[in-house]
Amino acid sequence: MTLALSRPGTHVDTPALPSVVGADLPVPLVTGGTARYANLDYAASAPALTSVAEHVAEVLPYYASVHRGAGYASQVCTGLLERARETVGEFLGARPDDTVVFTRNTTDALNLLARAVPGTVLSLDIEHHANLLPWRCRGHRTLRAADTVEKTLTDLATALAVEPIALLAVTGASNVTGEVLPLRRVVELAHAAGARVVLDAAQLAPHRRVSLAETGVDYLALSGHKLYAPYGAGVLVGRRDWLDLAPPHLPGGGAVRTVGPRSEVWAPAPHRHEGGTPNLLGAVALARACRELAPVLGEDGPAREHERALLARLEEGLSSVPGLRTLRIWPESEDRIAVLSFVLDNYPAGYVAAYLSAEHGIGVRDGKFCAHPLLRRLCGGGGAWSGGEDSALRASIGLGTTAEDVDRLVEAVRALVTSGARWTYAQADGRWTPTPDPRDLDPFAVGVAPLAPRPCGE
Template sequence: MNHHTPCLPVVGAHTRVPLINGGSTTYANLDCAASAPALVAVQERVNQVLPLYASVHRGAGYLSQVSTALYEAARTSIGQHVGARADDVTIITRHTTDSLNLLAGCIPTNPDGTPGKVLVLDIEHHANLLPWQAASGGATVITAATTIRETLTQLRAELARDNYTLVAATGASNVTGEALPITELVDIAHAAGARIVIDAAQLVPHRGFSLTTSGADYVVFSGHKTYAPFGAGALVGRRDWLDAGHPYLAGGGAVHNVTLTTITWAPAPARHEAGSPNVIGAVALAAACEALGNLPAGELERHENVLRTRLVEGLSAIEGVRILRLWEDSCDPVGVVSFTVAQCDPGLVAAYLSAEHGIGVRDGRFCAHPLLTRLGVENGAIRASVGVGTTVDEVERLIAAVTQWVEQGSDATYDIINGCWAVHNDPRPTPAGSGLDGLIATAAAAVADVAAGCGPTPRTRPTQTDTHPKENSPVPVA
């Protein structure tokens, strides 16, 4: 395999973006962990089925029958991609957060009538933390140790100390790409009489996963991170909780019968899919799953390993750069790398990479505040993440750009607009038909991330010298 070429073609791979020097460059999308571009195969499948779209499940029309068949076939493909067992159920959701909140409403009570409790680690994305804390039985959050072995020991000890119904664990960290061994996690949970759900938002797009092989009870993942950004995700796993759990939405399609005084709810998946489902999103996610599943065994892992290894080696060689890690003994992380640059605001570095090099990365706290706090980077970090469409050239561009920032600084002036760094009087044009009134509008939109708790602490306006990186480089944290 040629590691300088992508595993699978993605939409937008040749898109050019403007730079503040008046030129342009091909966009280097190193933000796949946030939202991955659509596969060309997904785009082609969506274009193929759009003319066939109609209402599903209750329509007698020919296209309704076709759309119903497409939707249910997509459900089957999605379940097969994660090794669903014969009696498992696949529920189409909006994304990972949706899936986890749905499952949180299905946790049964204990035989003594007390609410079921959930055990999680502090390394989780908020989507795999907040729903459990808000559930009727609440959640116990324990701090991960500095090694995988010690962390597993802590989990085992806590499960022995108290009665837990569910263990919720990430399949791969959205901050560092590292993970605990899933099969061992499953064994530990089951030995204590608990079930386990794997948050595979960062795992399914990068690695194979199987409910059957791992023995996990549930898995959740998102289409927008799995090269199918059409608004669908999935919850796949054991049927009994999902058949009996509180219906996620009350509405049409989730019932067998309704009177003015009674409701007879349908079993899963219909029980949790009230309203008109996202047929196109499900078809798109299935197409992505099929394309990933058709790759030769090990090809994606080898591709990402080359990219991640070069990324870590290149960034580590730059003075002042720190690569974030969870565990001293971790191995085989997925293609997610977070780092800091000494005495530099991560938001400013990210703005510089975009404006002067056409590189897209993520900055902030990545909806994992407790983890970033424990790692000592409460002001946030920079995250570069790769995928099936990433090339080595794009990784080299990032390494060179960060090196230039550290050694030479920036040619531009940056201001803080609504709490986010942006180019002063940004000269870059906006895409035709985008509806944006200058790229500064994107900075205002980014404030929503801060309000949602995913970004860094809102920043105050820097001093005059701080807005001129070339004269005062690197710019200290605001």
């Protein structure tokens, strides 16, 4: 079966929201026919905004090297890159003396910062691996998050007072539960103890505006692929002193001022950490996404109301499904983004995800979400929940999510519990999959000729 690919379209509940590419994408079902793809996996990778994809297409004819080219296209691209830097900084409320370093993603940005920190790093055990593993290359302490937000803040204050901490690394919003810590209070605690704060904003930034200047956060990292600009760019934004003293993140051309036979003089940040040809299209895409999102992500913006309504609808619907439990770190907290994880009695998470995709055309995430310590806590070692594994399912809502998507998920989960699956599933290479699977999972291979063989001797 050949899968017909859809053209970019708009399929949102609120006309004021920016449209996303692929909103009307048809996907094949194992039971025959197709369904419009219900994308409830925004927390992993968000689709591109239509305007972002169009802007990248406009820029492509001008694509050339930056910073050292005299040609017209090169000068245009140099201007595009540096304006993108300014736009991203403005979107994130960067201070006048902050620097904006383009990276590959949040993981890359935090690994860059890890080489610059002049001391011990403290983090909570609820972090994504991107904000946990990089710090292990140096002094690192992990604090278990308490059962309430207030107790967690008290424990943070105590931990900060026990020994000198250079950097407190915190998530803006949990990628598992969507829960948000009171950021200004966290910053106040850290600064009072002489520590700086880095914010993993990968999940928070696509849902609400965050400002370094207003919150006092010292460093912020995010990924374009979660901010509706999936073109391979991320950023690290923040105070330049540590970054100017750190070894270059990627030594090479562009990161250096002069090179001698046995010595070199490195450029200051941001170029110090952007060795090699930069990802111009990724930076341009990220900047355009920031421009498009800025008006809609405010406290009273249409995106916030859109997500609040759909999250409430999702929670209410799933609460009526027998044997389903949602995961929370701080059950009393009401400050959340539109991310919800759950486990289903006696069903492995991977089995449920495969069923939702194959029979209903619904995309959710399953597994441990690169947050193994937290999933181990929340799933309680498995047991009946989640099929005896420390795994869960995650539904995440974005600009292209509709009420129909939410209702389809709720009804599909309820149908599994009450009536069972219509297809058979088995594990292959550690993943649940339909058996057999009649779907065409490689639509781009259709009509593509194999590469010509290389002549002998090449």
